[in-house]
Amino acid sequence: MERARRLANRAILQRLVSSTKDHSHSRRLSRVSDSFARAKQEKLIGNNRHHACNVRSRSISVEALKPSDTFPRRHNSATSDELINMAQTCGFSDLNSLIDATIPISIRRKEMSFNTFDEGLTEAEMMLHMKSLEAKNKCFKSYIGMGYYDMHVPTVILRNIMENPAWYTQYTPYQAEISQGRLESLMNYQTMVADLTALPMSNASLLDEGTAAAEAMWMCSNIHKGKRKTFVIANNCHPQTIDICMTRATGFGIKVVAVDVKDVDYGSGDVCGVLVQYPGTEGEVLDYGEFVKEAHSHGVKVVMATDLLALTMLKPPGELEVDIVVGSTQRFGVPMGYGGPHAAFLATSQEYKRMMPGRIIGISVDSCGKSALRMALQTREQHIRRDKATSNICTAQALLANMAAMYAVYHGPEGLKTIAQRVHGLAGVFALGLKKLGTEVQDLPFFDTVKIKTANAQAIADVARKSEINLRVVDGNIITVAFDETTTLEDVDNLFKVFSNGKHVSFTAASLAPEVQNALPSGLIRKSPYLTHPIFNMYHTEHEMLRYIHRLQSKDLSLCHSMIPLGSCTMKLNATTEMMPVTWPKFANIHPFAPIEQAQGYQEMFKNLGNMLCEITGFDSFSLQPNAGAAGEYAGLMVIRAYHLARGDHHRNVCIIPVSAHGTNPASAAMCGMKIVSIGTDAKGNINIEELRKAAKTHKDKLSTLMVTYPSTHGVYEEGIDEICKIIHDNGGQVYMDGANMNAQVGLTSPGWIGADVCHLNLHKTFCIPHGGGGPGMGPIGVKKHLAPFLPSHPVVPTGGIPAPDKTQPVGTISAAPWGSALILPISYSYIAMMGSKGLTEASKTAILKANYMAKRLETHYPVLFRGANGTVAHEFIIDLRGFKNSTGIEPEDVAKRLIDYGFHGPTMSFPVPGTLMIEPTESESKAELDRFCDALISIRQEIAEIENGKADINNNVLKGAPHPPSLLMGDAWTKPYSREYAAFPASWLRVSKFWPSTGRIDNVYGDRNLVCTLPPE
Template structure:
C-alpha cells in the first residue's frame, strides 16, 4: 500500500479518518485487513484501472491559491458595458460575506426536509415575492438555472398549458438576445415542434400559434409597448411570455399589467457578480391557473403540527425522481444560493433603493444617447431603459478599441453597430469615456428621475410592499436577519448530511476562496477573448484533468446543472445518430436502478423511454435487457446506466451490458452522479461508456448552495466530440452568426452561456489540484470504507436492501424499513423526522425504493461523526421497538411527533406518554450541542390545498 502523505497535505484535511487506528476500527466489522482488500472485494476487477491517474503532483493550499492568482492575473478587469443579459452590479459586502462566502448558506442541501430548512425557505419565499411584485404576476418559482433556459422552459409551459401539439408554432420576436433564441430553438428541435423567429413589431405571422415570446427591453435596448401584440396573441388563442429585465421593472410597466401569461428573466443584476456568465438565478412568474405546470421549485406556506405557519416546497409531485418520464421539466438543480443573494439585495435596498439604482442607470444611458445624437451618431432606438445601440458604419471595431483603451468593454453587434449598457456600477466618467470613443462629448447630463420612457410605459403601481423589504436598512439589522435565518437551518457546517446519491462532502475554504476575487467574478462572459486568457486557461486545464479522470476524449463544461449535462449528453448521442442517417433511433433504455432525472432528460431530448428491469439482487436483468434490445433494435438510441447504481451496487456485468447495446447500434450513457465511487479506481470511458455527465457539485466539491449552483460537464468519446455544445452567440445570430437562430456549423444546440456556471469552476480545479492522483483515489477508497462501515454497523438493526459480493456496497447503502413499517406503522419518513431531534439531516428518503433510506457518508466525515449517526439510528430503532411492544401508540410516539421544537418541550403542559428528556435529549451528547428545529412536523397536504407562495403578513406569525 502507498505510504500516506504528510499530515499537512490537503488529502489529510479533506478525508475525515486517516489515522491507522481509526481505519482499523472501521475495517474490523467488515472482516477485512486493509482498504486494499475492501476495494478488491467490492469493485469488479473487470473495470479496475491498471495504472494510477496521470495528473500533476498535488499542490498545497498555498500553492493552489498561488496558481489561481496566476490564472486570475491573466484576466483583464474592465468596466463591463456589454450588456446582453449580463451587467455590472455591486454585491453589498454584508451579503457577499454573510451569504455567498458563508458555509451556513453555501453548504446546505435542497430543502426537501423543510423543518430544518426554514431559514433558506424564507429567503426563497422573499425571492418569489420580489419577482411576483416586480413582474405583477401572482406566482413565481424559487429560481431556474439561467435566463435562456428559463425562456425555453416558458415555451414548454405554454405548449403544455395550451394543449398545443403538432403544427402549432411558437413565435419568437427577433429582438430577443441571440443566446436565448439559440437555446429555445435547440429545445424545440429536440422535441420536434416548430419555432419561427419574426419581427413581432410588424404583427403576428399567419398560421396557428401556440405562444409568443417577447423581450422587454429588447436586444437592441428598445422599450416597447407590447399591449397590442399581447392582445392580438390572446385573441388567436396563444399564450404570451415576456423576458423582462427585473431592474427595469422598477420604472417600466410590468408584463403582468400588459396581459402576459408568463415572465422570465435573470436576477443577476440584483447583487450577483458577473462570474464570467454564471451561476445566476433566473426567475419565472405566471398568471393564476398555471401553478401546476410551473417548472422548478415552488416554496409555499403551510402549517406545522402546532398550527404555526411553516414553509415547504409545494406541489412536490413535479419532482423528476417521482414522475420520471412524466416530469414537466428537468430542473434538477435550481440556483438557490444566488436566488438568496438576489432576494437579500432587494431586502437590503428596498423599493426606493431599487428604483434609485434603476433611475441612475437610465439617466446615464440618456446622457450618453444625447451626446451621441448631438455628434450626429445614428441611434437605433429613441426609447430605452439602460442600453443604447448606435450605428457607426464601418467603425464598430474602432469604437470598441477606443473604449477598451479607456478601460471599458462595449458590445460589438456587427461591423456597423455598437451596443452600450449602463448599470449600477456606471459613473459619469464612464459615460464621458464612452462618448469620447465614439468621437462625441457630453454636454447634457440627465438626472435620476428624468425619465425618457414613453408616458404610457412608465410604471405607476407599487412593488416590494411587504414589510420585509421596508424594515431592514442598517447593516446591524441585516447581519442579525441573515444570522437568524441561518440558525434555523442544518447545513454541512453543523452536521453530516448523509444523503445517498448527493455526495455532501467537504467544500474547503481554500477551494472556495478565489471565486469572489474581482479578477474572476467581474469578467463578462462575452468579453474579448484576449481579456479572458486566465479563465480560458483554467477551464482548459480543468477539462484536461477531467478527461484523464473519466477516460473520455473531451469535455464541455457548458451545462450548468447535472440535468443539463444529461440533456447535453443525450443530444450528442442524438446528433451522432442523425449524422449517420439513423434518424429513427429514438428509444432510450433506462434500468430501474438508474438515477431519477435520467428519464425526464431523455424525454426532453426527444427520446422514448423504455424501462429495463432489475433482478431481485438489484443488478440489471440481462434477460429483460436482451428482450428490450430485440424489441427496439432498429430504434435503439442509447441506454442510460447509473454506475454504481442508485441501489449502491457495482454491477459486475457492466461491460457486458455496454457490449450488448453497442452490438445493437446503440450508445452508452453512464450517469456520473455516483462518480465519487469511481475516481482513481475506474474510468467510465474505458469500461464501455460513450458519454457521461459529471456532477461537480457532488464528486468535485462545489457546494450544493441549498439547491444550486451546480455544474454538470459532459464528457464524450472521440466519435461524439463534434456534437458537444456549441457557441450560443454564434448559434443565436450574434457576430458572424445567422439571425434566424440556426446553429452556424455543427448543428448542435446549446444549453447555456458559452462556459455555463464558470464562476464556481475554480472550486473543482482547486479540489483536483490539491488532492492529485493519489489523494483523489484515497478519497474514493475512504468513501467506500465509510459506507461499508455504516452498513456493517447498522445491518443488525435495519436490513441493507442490496449488497454485492461479501455483503459489501459501493459508496452508499439502502436501509430497508418496509418490514418494520408493516409491523409497527413507523415509516421511513418518521425516522427522517426523528433524526432532526438528534441534529442530523435525514438520508435520502423513499428513493430509489419507497419505504427506504439511502445513506452516503462520503470520505469527509470522521469516525466520531459516523459513530454519532450510528448511535442515533440505534436509538431510533429502540424507539421503534417501544412502539412494537405497545409502550405507546404510534400516533403519540416520539417518532410520529418528531421533530420536537423548543416550544414543544419547554412547557408545563407536557402530556405526551414519553418523557420530555427522551423528546429533546435522546442521547446524552445532545445536552452539550443541541439543535432545535424552528417548526414541528409540517402538514404538506394543507399547503398544497391552500397554496400560498409569497410572504405572508407578519400577523400570521403573532401566535
C-alpha cells in the same frame, strides 16, 4: 481552572442523564456516550502513537521537511489506524482488501496521472496558482449587456451569505423543519419577482434566462396539450435565448420561428406561444399592449423576457396581461462571474401552477397549527414521476436566489428605484452627449441600453478596447452600450472620448445631466407599488441586515452542524481554500461575452480542468457548458441524438433505462423526444442482463441509448456492466452513463474504461461545489472521440462542437453562457489540483470503506437491502424500513423527522426503493461522526422496538411526534406519553451542542391544497 470547568460540565451532564424519567432510555444514552468516547479515545491513541514515533526519531527525514499544508489528509478525514479498524470491522485485513472484494476486476483501471498536478498542490501552492490565473484575466469596463451587468454586491451579503458555509453547504430544503431560514428567503425571492412582474406566482429560481425561456416555451405547448407545434420568437430577444429555445424545441417536436416583432403571423393557427424581450436586446422599449391583445385573440400565449431593475420604472408585464414572464436576477447583487451561476425566474398566473417548472415555496402549517414554509407540489419532481414529470426540481440556483432576495430586502423598493433611475439617467446623458458629437442614436425609448448607428462599428469597438472598454458590436453599423449600477459620470466621459475619435469634447457628463429627462413614454411608466411587505422595508442598515441574515441562518441545518448523509447526493467537504477564489475580482467581474483574450486565466483553467476530467473519466473531450446535473443529462442525450442524425439514423429514438438508474434519467430522455423502455433488476439489485439483451434485440433497429448509473442507485457495483455496454453497442446504440455516483469511481474505474460513450459529472457532488441550499450545480459532459463534434456550441462565443467535414453540426446551445456557471469551476479545479491523482483515488476508497463500515454497524438493527457479489456495498447503501409499517406504523419520514431531534438531516427517503433510506457518508466525514450517526439510528431502532413490544403507543410515540421544536417543549401543556427530555435529548452529545428545529412536523397536504407562494400581507 480548566480542569475544574471540565469536571463541573461532566457533573452537569451526569445529572441531566440521570434525571431522565425513562430508565431504559438512560441506559441507551450511556451506551451512545460510551461509543462516542471510545471513538475519541481511539483517535487520541493514534495521535499519541504518531507523536511517540516522532519523539524517538533522531534524524530528520526528507518527508519531515515537506510542506505540512497538504490537502488530502484534511479532506479524507481518517487516520491510518481508523482505516484499519473500519476495514477489520467489515471483515477485511485492510482498505485495499475491501476494495478488491468490492469492485469487479474486469473494470479496474490503471493509475491516473495528472502530470503537473499529479502529486497535488499544497493549499498555499494552490492559492499562488489561482492568483497567477487571476492575474491573466483582465476586468475591462463592459457595456455589453445582453442580460449580464456589473453591479455592487453589498458586502454584508457577500460576507454573510456568499462566503458563509452556513448558507452554501445546506442541502435542498426537503426537510422543511430544519430549512425555515432559506425557505423564508426563497419566499422573499418569489414575492420580489411576483411584485415586480405583477403576476401572482413565481418559482424559487431556474438556471438562467435562456433555459427559463425554453421552459416557458414548453409550458405554452403543454397549455395547448401539444396540439399546436409552432413557437414564435421575436428577434429582439437575446441571441443565446433564441438558440437555447431552438435546441430545446427539437426534442419536443416544436418548430421555432424567429421574426421581427412587427412580422409575427398567427395565420397558420398552429402557434402555441410567442416570446418577446422587454426591454429588447438592443435596448428598445416597446409598448406590447396591442401586441398581447392580438396574440390572445388567436389563442396564443405570450411569454416576455424582462429585466427586474427596469420594472421598477416600466409598466410591469402583468399589467400588459402577459401570460408568462422570465428573466435573470443577476444584476440584483450577483457577480457576472464569466457567465454564472445566476438565478433565473419564471412568473405566471395561478391557472398554470401545476405546469410551472422548478421549485415553488409555499405556506403550510406544522403539527402545532402554526404557519410554516415548505416546498410545494413536490410530486412534480423527476425522480418521482420519471418520464411523466413536468419539472426537474433540481434545476435551481437557491444560493444566488437568496443573494438576489437579500439585495431587494437591503435596498427596498425606494433603493431599487433610485438605482434604476440613476442607470437610466446615465444612459440618457450618454445619448444626449452622442447627439452633440453628431453621432446617430436610435430614437426609440430605452432604459439602460443605447443603440448607436455608425459607419464602422468594429473600429470604434477597437478604439474602446485600447481604453479597456468593451462595447457590443451588433453588426458592421450598430453598436450598443449598456449601463449598470457601477457606471459613473467619469465612465461616461471616457465613452465620449472613444466616440469623439480623439477630438476634444467640449462638455462633460456632469454638465449634461441637468438637460436630461426621463426618456420613457408616459404610457409605459410604472405607477403601481411593489415590495410593500414589511420585510422589504425594515432592514436597510447593515446592522439590521446582518441580524436578519443570521436569524434566518440559525434556523437551517448545514454541514456546519453535522453530516448530511443523503444517498446519491454526496454532501462532502467544501473546503475553504477551494472557495476563496470565487469572490476574487478578476474571476467574479468578467462579462461572459468579453473577448477571450481578456479571460486567459479562465481559459487556462478550463483547459487544465478539461484535461484532468478526461483523465478521470477516460473520455476524449469535455464540454463545461451544462450548468446543472439535469442540464448535463439533457446535453449528453442530445449529443447522442445528433450523432445518430448525422449518420442518417433518424429513426433511432429508443432509450433503455433500468429501474436502478438515477431518478432524473427518464424525464431527461423524454425531453429529447425519446421512447423509454424500462428494464428491471434481479433480487440482488443488479440489472437483469437477459431482460436487457432481449430489449436491445427487440429494438435493435430503433435503439438509440442506454442510460445507466454506475455503481447503480441501489449502491452496488454490478458485475456485468462491461457486458451490458457491449450488448448496447452490438445493437447499434450508445451508452450514456449518469455521473451521480462518480464518487465511487474516481481512480478505481471510469466510464470510458467501462464502455460508456457519454457521461455527465455532477461537480456539486463528486467534485465539491457546494449545494448552496439547492443550487448551484454544474453538469459538464465528457464524450468519446466520435461524439466530440457534436458537443454544445454558442452563438456569441464559439465553444465545444465543431462542424464536421460532412456538414454535421453540434447540438446547439444548452446554457445561456458559453462555459455555463464558470465562476464555480475554480472550486472543482482547486479540489482536483490539491488532491492529486493519489488523493482522489484514496478519496474513492475511503468513501467506499466508510459506507461499508456504516452498513456493518447497522446490519443487525436494519436489513441492508442490496450487496455486491462479495457481500459489500459501494459508496452508499440502502436500509429497509418496510417491515415496520405493518408492525408499528413507522415509515421512513418518521425516522427522518426523529433524526432531526438527534441533530441530523435524514438520508434520502424512499428512493430508489419505496419504504427505505439510502445513506452515503462520503470520504470527508470522520469516523467519530459516522459512529454518532449510526448510534442515532440504533437508538431510533430501539425506540421502534418499544412500539413493537407495546411500551410505546403505535399512534402517539416519539417518532410520530418528531421533530420537537422549543415552542412545543416549552409550552405550558404537555400531553405526550413520553417526557419532554426524552423528546429533546435522545443522545448525550446533544447536551453539549443541540440544533433545534424551528417548527413541528409540517403538513404537506395542507400546503398543496392551500397554495400560497408569496408573503402574506401583514
